[in-house]
Amino acid sequence: MDIGCGKGKPSLYMLNMYPKIKEFIGIDISKKMIAIANLNWKKIKKTNKFSFLNKKIFFIEQDVFKYEFKNDKRYLIFMFNPFSKDYFEKFFL
Numbered sequence: 001m002d003i004g005c006g007k008g009k010p011s012l013y014m015l016n017m018y019p020k021i022k023e024f025i026g027i028d029i030s031k032k033m034i035a036i037a038n039l040n041w042k043k044i045k046k047t048n049k050f051s052f053l054n055k056k057i058f059f060i061e062q063d064v065f066k067y068e069f070k071n072d073k074r075y076l077i078f079m080f081n082p083f084s085k086d087y088f089e090k091f092f093l
Contacts, residue, residue, distance in 0.1 A: 008037025034061040
């Protein structure tokens with residue numbers, strides 16, 4: 001899960017870095033960034049050059065504090081650097 005995924009580039013990069021993970025979620029509060037992330041994913045899928053195309057990736061426009069984590073799933077959380085210490089602490093509490 002990529003919190004604050006923006007244009008989705010780190011999420012798309014991680015598809016190849018973690019071959020055992022079959023589902024990726026990118027969350028961003030910006031509708032514009034989610035639209036760009038989905039376009040970037042469509043562009044990559046059209047190339048058919050990558051072995052990870054059988055994986056699922058979802059880009060969700062949402063405030064992560066309102067996201068409902070599933071108890072029956074395990075999450076690997078990625079948060080790129082633009083977040084403050086206060087944001088990290090609030091999220092992980």
